[in-house]
Amino acid sequence: MLTTRREFFRSCGGAGCALAADGLVGGSLLVPRPALAKSAPRAYPARFWKSLPQRAVECELCPRHCQVEDRERGFCGVRENRDGSYYSLVWGQPCAVHVDPIEKKPLFHFLPGSRAFSLATAGCNLECKCCQNWDISQAKPEDVDFQLMPPEEVVRLARDYDACVTFTYSEPIVFLEYCIDTARVARQAGLRSTMVTGGSGEVAPMKEVLALLDAVKVDLKGFTDDYYRRMCKGKLEPVLKTLEVIRKSGTWLELVHLCIPGQNDSEAEIRAMCRWVKEHLGADVPVHFTRFHPEFQMKNVAPTPNATLARCRDIGMAEGLHFVYTGNVPGLAGEDTLCPRCGKTVVARRGFELLAMHIKNRACEFCGAEIPGVWS
Amino acid sequence: MAARKSALSHSRPRVVVVRSAKVLIRGYDADAGVLRAMLHAGLRALSGEAEPVRALAQYVRPNERVGLKVNGLAGRNAATHVELVDAVSDLLTALGVEGRRQVAFDRFTRDLTAAHIVDRAQRGGYRAVGNDDAGHDDELVQMPSSASRLASVLTRQVDGVLNLPVLKQHMLAGMTGALKNNFGCIHNPSKMHVDHCDPYVGEVNAVPAIRDKQRLVVMDALRPVLQNGPSYQPGLAEPANALLLATDPVAIDTVALALLEDLRAKRDLPPLASVGLTPTYLASAARMGLGVADRADIEVIEVEV
Numbered sequence: 001m002l003t004t005r006r007e008f009f010r011s012c013g014g015a016g017c018a019l020a021a022d023g024l025v026g027g028s029l030l031v032p033r034p035a036l037a038k039s040a041p042r043a044y045p046a047r048f049w050k051s052l053p054q055r056a057v058e059c060e061l062c063p064r065h066c067q068v069e070d071r072e073r074g075f076c077g078v079r080e081n082r083d084g085s086y087y088s089l090v091w092g093q094p095c096a097v098h099v100d101p102i103e104k105k106p107l108f109h110f111l112p113g114s115r116a117f118s119l120a121t122a123g124c125n126l127e128c129k130c131c132q133n134w135d136i137s138q139a140k141p142e143d144v145d146f147q148l149m150p151p152e153e154v155v156r157l158a159r160d161y162d163a164c165v166t167f168t169y170s171e172p173i174v175f176l177e178y179c180i181d182t183a184r185v186a187r188q189a190g191l192r193s194t195m196v197t198g199g200s201g202e203v204a205p206m207k208e209v210l211a212l213l214d215a216v217k218v219d220l221k222g223f224t225d226d227y228y229r230r231m232c233k234g235k236l237e238p239v240l241k242t243l244e245v246i247r248k249s250g251t252w253l254e255l256v257h258l259c260i261p262g263q264n265d266s267e268a269e270i271r272a273m274c275r276w277v278k279e280h281l282g283a284d285v286p287v288h289f290t291r292f293h294p295e296f297q298m299k300n301v302a303p304t305p306n307a308t309l310a311r312c313r314d315i316g317m318a319e320g321l322h323f324v325y326t327g328n329v330p331g332l333a334g335e336d337t338l339c340p341r342c343g344k345t346v347v348a349r350r351g352f353e354l355l356a357m358h359i360k361n362r363a364c365e366f367c368g369a370e371i372p373g374v375w376s
Numbered sequence: 377m378a379a380r381k382s383a384l385s386h387s388r389p390r391v392v393v394v395r396s397a398k399v400l401i402r403g404y405d406a407d408a409g410v411l412r413a414m415l416h417a418g419l420r421a422l423s424g425e426a427e428p429v430r431a432l433a434q435y436v437r438p439n440e441r442v443g444l445k446v447n448g449l450a451g452r453n454a455a456t457h458v459e460l461v462d463a464v465s466d467l468l469t470a471l472g473v474e475g476r477r478q479v480a481f482d483r484f485t486r487d488l489t490a491a492h493i494v495d496r497a498q499r500g501g502y503r504a505v506g507n508d509d510a511g512h513d514d515e516l517v518q519m520p521s522s523a524s525r526l527a528s529v530l531t532r533q534v535d536g537v538l539n540l541p542v543l544k545q546h547m548l549a550g551m552t553g554a555l556k557n558n559f560g561c562i563h564n565p566s567k568m569h570v571d572h573c574d575p576y577v578g579e580v581n582a583v584p585a586i587r588d589k590q591r592l593v594v595m596d597a598l599r600p601v602l603q604n605g606p607s608y609q610p611g612l613a614e615p616a617n618a619l620l621l622a623t624d625p626v627a628i629d630t631v632a633l634a635l636l637e638d639l640r641a642k643r644d645l646p647p648l649a650s651v652g653l654t655p656t657y658l659a660s661a662a663r664m665g666l667g668v669a670d671r672a673d674i675e676v677i678e679v680e681v
């Protein structure tokens with residue numbers, strides 16, 4: 001019996017994976033894979049960096065701009081300086097591979113009811129105290145079981161599962177070269193690609209991957225710089241910049257705000273965030289307020305009350321956002337997509353399950369209003 | 377508890393600085409005999425015992441398993457000198473701690489190999505292993521600002537640790553010495569380098585398994601890296617011919633910082649504070665009760681060999 005998330009991930013990486021290959025666990029289909037072995041990660045030439053004197057390098061992938069001495073790694077722990085050249089230690093080496101419902105990402109306006117071939121490597125450029133996937137996001141490549149899965153293999157498997165490719169779970173920005181290469185192969189094969197990210201990336205690399213992505217879900221973790229510094233070892237401003245870049249790129253965008261009691265759920269913060277979203281991204285960008293579950297460094301904080309999620313949703317709608325959802329509480333009001341003109345339910349859901357769909361030709365079947373998203 | 381002296385056993389923490397102009401051969405490698413004599417002299421001065429094995433017995437008991445937390449990150453030219461590791465191991469053996477109960481460890485086996493410590497351990501009869509091979513505990517240790525998994529060598533394979541750091545300037549932390557060397561006991565040191573590693577250095581050293589197992593610090597300051605550390609930089613490492621010993625990791629780092637600044641000044645390098653690299657984690661560590669960061673409250677004993 002699986003008792004911890006760590007054991008769950010381990011089972012996915014070992015023999016247990018094959019045994020559970022055809023079963024759904026936590027809404028996910030575990031992908032059968034060849035036997036995994038813990039071995040030294042392979043080094044793949046990284047992009048998005050520049051040389052500094054004395055064989056040091058500066059990473060230009062994310063706003064941290066880590067200056068990395070020879071033999072050292074950046075904050076993410078998965079990019080290493082070797083004799084003055086920078087390498088990714090996770091390219092083609094995912095440690096988590098699952099087939100999820102697209103609603104689990106969550107992406108609610110992107111092919112409802114479809115599947116996401118989801119993969120992640122070790123590493124993250126943030127350290128969120130509430131991380132649900134800290135086993136892999138806060139790990140070095142050496143700490144996890146991984147397999148070799150080049151882009152062509154990812155695309156082959158995704159096609160076999162009739163799924164889009166989704167980079168998720170940890171932080172795809174730290175394995176961006178792998179994302180870019182895989183999304184390119186996927187597009188050539190006629191498959192779509194999506195990403196779930198914290199959004200803390202530099203503009204140039206983000207633009208490059210966005211050109212190959214069809215949808216992005218960004219975790220907007222808080223709306224104050226203090227929150228990002230205190231809870232995530234990050235900054236707010238680069239995330240906001242990324243959101244604007246995504247919106248301008250035309251790639252479909254949805255936001256998630258994990259509501260942590262007493263940390264980022266004040267009315268003032270939620271209201272300010274919703275106003276910013278409407279002003280800078282537009283009222284049609286879906287915002288999901290999701291329930292926090294005690295994890296990682298926040299096991300002493302209670303789960304988010306349902307009333308908080310409902311209040312956040314009310315604030316979002318009062319501020320004029322068209323699509324505001326609640327999440328991580330199946331059955332709670334706020335899972336359905338309502339037509340912003342007639343108010344009728346155009347997509348009905350419960351948890352990750354699609355119950356009904358009333359959108360035809362990108363429009364509400366009841367009143368004909370356009371419903372933004374990627375529906376076919 | 378006969379064997380162990382805590383950091384607070386002296387009214388003022390004592391730091392011994394042992395020097396010998398003969399310790400470096402052509403300015404690089406250590407003369408094993410001279411270094412051994414320096415170690416013995418330092419232990420005598422630190423403990424007040426006349427004989428080095430009896431001196432070591434104040435910190436380690438013969439029936440214990442002992443970890444040697446070396447620093448192998450920067451390769452042969454800026455790692456803990458293997459001659460020092462050998463000399464400490466020999467003393468432990470003389471005390472009754474057989475080689476199989478001694479283990480030199482750091483983050484990666486490859487670094488220990490590059491520093492020649494794996495090879496020397498095989499010949500010397502002690503063990504050497506990287507955390508990448510030995511693993512980390514599954515359990516998370518919670519700290520006020522972060523969380524980590526501890527090296528299994530530290531938590532499961534040893535009763536006490538002798539910390540053998542290398543003195544270096546560090547382009548993110550300001551300097552690296554005794555306290556920062558313990559970043560090699562956690563699985564995620566890269567996450568601890570923001571904000572000049574402060575308060576992370578202190579918090580990591582306050583973890584009971586690290587704080588309570590550390591018995592003694594013997595700092596390799598034979599040839600500190602003065603600039604662009606912690607990697608080795610040709611032309612930016614300067615012979616200081618010194619070994620520092622203490623039980624108080626904050627005090628030894630405080631004395632080492634002054635030594636580093638002196639060396640930098642002689643090379644016309646600016647004070648660390650003037651380039652925004654004050655190791656603020658020292659004061660934080662002192663506030664956490666890990667030791668003394670006020671130079672005036674530290675007893676410094678200079679010894680020439």
